[in-house]
Amino acid sequence: MVKLLQTQQHSQACLLEIHQIIRGVFGGFLFGIPLLYTMEVWWIGSYIEPIILLGVLIITYLVVFLFNRSEGFRKNRRDGIVHAAIESVEALAIGIVCATVILILLRRITGETPIDEALGKVIFESVPFSLGVAMARSLLPEQSAESDSSQYLQPIKKLGFRDMIADISATLIGAIIVAFSIAPTDEIPTLAAAASPPWLLVIIAASLLISYGIVFAAGFAHQRPRRLQKGILPTPIGKTILSYLISLLASALMLWFFNRLSLSDPWFLWLRYTLLLGLPATIGGAAGRLAI
Known part of the structure; x- marks a missing residue:
């Protein structure tokens, strides 16, 4: 014993x-x-x-x-x-x-x-x-032991339309703040020149993993309520994928805004640049979600 x-x-x-x-x-x-x-x-x-x-x-x-x-x-x-x-x-x-x-x-x-x-x-x-x-x-705020234990006794909260919009807005704002400072620089074209298609797949996986870890695994505040929320995308993985897509959208918009990409550029150039900028933008989006 x-x-x-x-x-x-x-x-x-x-x-x-x-x-x-x-x-x-x-x-x-x-x-x-x-x-x-x-x-x-x-x-x-x-x-x-x-x-x-x-x-x-x-x-x-x-x-x-x-x-x-x-x-x-x-x-x-x-x-x-x-x-x-x-x-x-x-x-x-x-x-x-x-x-x-x-x-x-x-x-x-x-x-x-x-x-x-x-x-x-x-x-x-x-x-x-x-x-x-x-x-x-x-x-960074941390989930307290008292609130963590009390949340087991609370009913599962359904993610309402306003909550979902707030989450998307926070992701978009956080991603834009980070992408805004990187998009106009020469780092993205430099990185894109060295990134092969297999490495881009690895970058996608890393972006998703880091975003998931920050919001759902690191123990920062409101982690458990986020895991238990139900809505259009009820699982943490689904929410992480949605957050990543929003961050990619913010990355593409920033690259276009700073004229690093134009509508006449080929699609694969858009893809390379967006995925590479999407890594820091996704982390910014995750930070934005922590703030609400």
Whole structure:
């Protein structure tokens, strides 16, 4: 009986740890994606000296450490410098892994990229990701335990027409805000030139996964009511797909607005540009949904 209880407690602790890491990861995506679409950061990472890269890592770690001393990405934060130092290492590691994955996804790092260039890009791009991990709990609302338990007792709410319009509007506004700052730049054509059709499919899957994780898996506020809401698209996957399509629409409109695309351009160019801009726009749309 004691061993069974210990096993259950260990399983619950593991699940809690995984959930907190997931929360940190998607907090990093919310803050880190816009800088990944900045060509100057790619260039800086390509030629910067190793000693400066080490300095960037140290400064980033110190800033993350200061955040973790007050908040951190874990709900059950433990006091003490040692625990804050360990959690800061984890936040930095999460940021580095997330930045590496997205740089590979965007073909900024390939098998032909020199190791020193790849390392420079990863370190510079990991800075906002690591800060986003550290700030995930302090700047983003979290589902409280009291409201989380009380929602089990409440009837399932049917998503009304006004609620659906508000959700769509929030998605559209969040996507436009992010796409507005990226669409007029040269980053999208540069990325489109390196993206093959299979990679575009991977980008679609990543966009859907990140959007789903932010809204339905990271434990931010109103997560459970969103999962239980019923409407035209009752499942979280259906809502995620709708949100993604809205974000793609916002991306296409911004590309046309800034004359990066015209009606005379071929359809495959529209598709490439829109899908690549759709990744950050989808994250902006997810952030907009968190705000309502």
